[in-house]
Amino acid sequence: MIVADKKPIEEIIDEVKDFQRILIAGCNECVTVCEAGGKKEVGILASALRMYFMNQGKKAQIDEVTLERQCDHEYLEEIRTVIDQYDAVVSLACGVGVQFMAEKYTKTPVLPGVNTSFMGVTEERGVWSERCQGCGQCLLASTGGICPISRCAKRLLNGPCGGSAQGKCEISKELPCAWQLIVDRLKELGKMEEYEKIIPIKDWSTERAGGPRKLVREDVRQ
Amino acid sequence: MRLRYPGNIRIVRVPCTGKVDVLHILHAFEKGADGVYVVGCLEGDCKFQSGNLRARKRVQQARAILDAVGTGGERVEMFNLSSGEGPRFAEYAIQITEKIKKLGPNPIKAASKRMAA
Numbered sequence: 290m291i292v293a294d295k296k297p298i299e300e301i302i303d304e305v306k307d308f309q310r311i312l313i314a315g316c317n318e319c320v321t322v323c324e325a326g327g328k329k330e331v332g333i334l335a336s337a338l339r340m341y342f343m344n345q346g347k348k349a350q351i352d353e354v355t356l357e358r359q360c361d362h363e364y365l366e367e368i369r370t371v372i373d374q375y376d377a378v379v380s381l382a383c384g385v386g387v388q389f390m391a392e393k394y395t396k397t398p399v400l401p402g403v404n405t406s407f408m409g410v411t412e413e414r415g416v417w418s419e420r421c422q423g424c425g426q427c428l429l430a431s432t433g434g435i436c437p438i439s440r441c442a443k444r445l446l447n448g449p450c451g452g453s454a455q456g457k458c459e460i461s462k463e464l465p466c467a468w469q470l471i472v473d474r475l476k477e478l479g480k481m482e483e484y485e486k487i488i489p490i491k492d493w494s495t496e497r498a499g500g501p502r503k504l505v506r507e508d509v510r511q
Numbered sequence: 512m513r514l515r516y517p518g519n520i521r522i523v524r525v526p527c528t529g530k531v532d533v534l535h536i537l538h539a540f541e542k543g544a545d546g547v548y549v550v551g552c553l554e555g556d557c558k559f560q561s562g563n564l565r566a567r568k569r570v571q572q573a574r575a576i577l578d579a580v581g582t583g584g585e586r587v588e589m590f591n592l593s594s595g596e597g598p599r600f601a602e603y604a605i606q607i608t609e610k611i612k613k614l615g616p617n618p619i620k621a622a623s624k625r626m627a628a
Contacts, residue, residue: 298580
């Protein structure tokens with residue numbers, strides 16, 4: 290999922306302090322799971338903003354909505370009939386949702402309510418970590434299911450480097466060396482011959498280095 | 512025991528303080544409560560293991576939010592006691608009432624009066 294972190298309330302207040310009618314829009318997908326932008330967080334933010342405006346002696350209307358997703362037309366369409374009633378929308382979706390809403394409703398400012406962080410997993414409640422960088426050419430088949438692009442600080446394709454010590458990366462004692470994990474896993478799978486194969490230079494043009502990406506699939510396109 | 516404690520306290524019963532959410536605390540203030548305190552079991556004594564520890568974290572979150580919006584986080588408090596400690600319950604009720612009285616009414620009430628005038 291896409292992992293996001295809550296923005297400090299002071300920052301959101303700064304974004305919205307000059308508006309009167311504000312819609313707080315949550316998203317039922319990734320940001321709900323990582324407890325940053327779901328229905329509950331929408332409720333908390335809306336309540337906090339209502340109190341802020343009351344304390345400032347300003348009249349404000351703060352409404353709440355949580356859409357199934359903000360990265361699909363069909364769900365964003367649900368607010369088409371009401372969006373004109375608001376001076377601004379604070380979207381608690383990831384950066385994708387914020388932008389898609391802004392593209393669709395060009396006359397209403399859409400402001401971000403979370404800091405979108407990475408694609409990752411829930412290790413335990415309250416702990417998330419990165420697993421994928423969307424490089425566009427998945428290598429996991431030859432690395433025992435452990436990604437050297439997202440989990441090695443240097444993104445080495447043929448590691449480990451000299452900074453690996455006792456299974457940890459030199460940048461942090463908390464961080465496991467991805468290549469140590471790969472070797473351990475390949476040993477467990479009895480596939481150490483995979484480790485002997487040199488992974489050729491990667492074509493980074495499918496990664497972010499190639500500019501903004503787009504995927505068109507004619508087989509499913511209408 | 513027939514202990515006395517201030518009559519201005521409204522008790523909201525929950526099965527465990529783990530049920531108390533930040534949103535419940537914020538809504539109370541939004542609706543004009545002058546203070547909110549959560550009374551849970553002693554830490555380490557939760558029947559559901561971590562209910563009161565979760566409540567403590569949520570109280571801290573609510574405090575931070577109330578500070579940021581100008582209501583004042585010191586209006587929220589958490590106390591821990593065992594269900595057999597009636598006198599202590601009354602003592603905490605008196606303690607929080609005195610504290611909130613010193614802080615004065617919820618600033619939202621004064622602000623809405625000004626806005627209505």
